[in-house]
Amino acid sequence: MAIVPATTRGNFLTCLLIFLITHPSCCRRKAEKVRPCERTAHIVHYIFKKHNRMMRKKRTHAASLVAVLHNIRSVHNVASMFRTADGAGIAKIFLTGFTPAPINRFGAPVPQFAKVSLGAEKSVPWEKIRRVGDVLKKLRAEGYVIVALEQSKNSVPYYSLKASSSKLKLIALMVGNEVRGIPPVLLRRADVIMEIPMRGSKESLNVSVAFGIAAYALSANSH
Numbered sequence: 001m002a003i004v005p006a007t008t009r010g011n012f013l014t015c016l017l018i019f020l021i022t023h024p025s026c027c028r029r030k031a032e033k034v035r036p037c038e039r040t041a042h043i044v045h046y047i048f049k050k051h052n053r054m055m056r057k058k059r060t061h062a063a064s065l066v067a068v069l070h071n072i073r074s075v076h077n078v079a080s081m082f083r084t085a086d087g088a089g090i091a092k093i094f095l096t097g098f099t100p101a102p103i104n105r106f107g108a109p110v111p112q113f114a115k116v117s118l119g120a121e122k123s124v125p126w127e128k129i130r131r132v133g134d135v136l137k138k139l140r141a142e143g144y145v146i147v148a149l150e151q152s153k154n155s156v157p158y159y160s161l162k163a164s165s166s167k168l169k170l171i172a173l174m175v176g177n178e179v180r181g182i183p184p185v186l187l188r189r190a191d192v193i194m195e196i197p198m199r200g201s202k203e204s205l206n207v208s209v210a211f212g213i214a215a216y217a218l219s220a221n222s223h
Contacts, residue, residue, distance in 0.1 A: 079116035
């Protein structure tokens with residue numbers, strides 16, 4: 001039987017009702033192909049696939065927020081960011097430097113990656129490009145504003161950027177290495193440097209956690 005994730009259940013049920021009302025013959029034809037005891041589950045599964053397809057099409061038209069993950073070493077961190085990117089509506093992820101990809105050099109899926117991402121690498125477009133400079137040059141030529149997530153003397157709190165980002169229609173969010181962060185040479189190429197203020201004794205958050213805060217803050221203004 002199809003199981004609908006709790007996070008999408010409300011939207012899905014709305015789509016289900018609309019689809020059942022507007023496409024009764026389609027659902028009936030689908031249901032006639034299976035045994036009566038399986039018809040309800042079959043229809044739910046069919047509508048859920050239609051809903052997912054609609055959401056993927058919606059993502060392709062909202063290419064206003066992309067992410068650049070540079071020199072991130074942990075597979076778990078990258079996979080977690082993929083899952084967050086899916087939730088925040090990020091249009092594409094660029095993996096640069098030695099940041100690991102969802103597949104290995106032989107084209108096979110990385111089990112440790114899929115265990116954390118839960119398949120987000122299939123719904124979020126991504127590209128592996130070793131030279132981060134080439135990616136930044138390409139994005140700037142396409143009109144993207146490069147926003148680096150890093151602590152710096154020139155950085156601004158992420159919430160102040162959110163409040164003043166009405167002019168930021170195309171945003172490329174760049175995050176860096178777990179220990180060293182984003183190199184100064186790349187910070188100089190950023191249009192904006194933003195940071196997440198720390199209220200306690202620790203100086204920083206885990207990179208995947210910081211990415212989630214920044215991604216959701218920026219996605220509210222880029223869509």
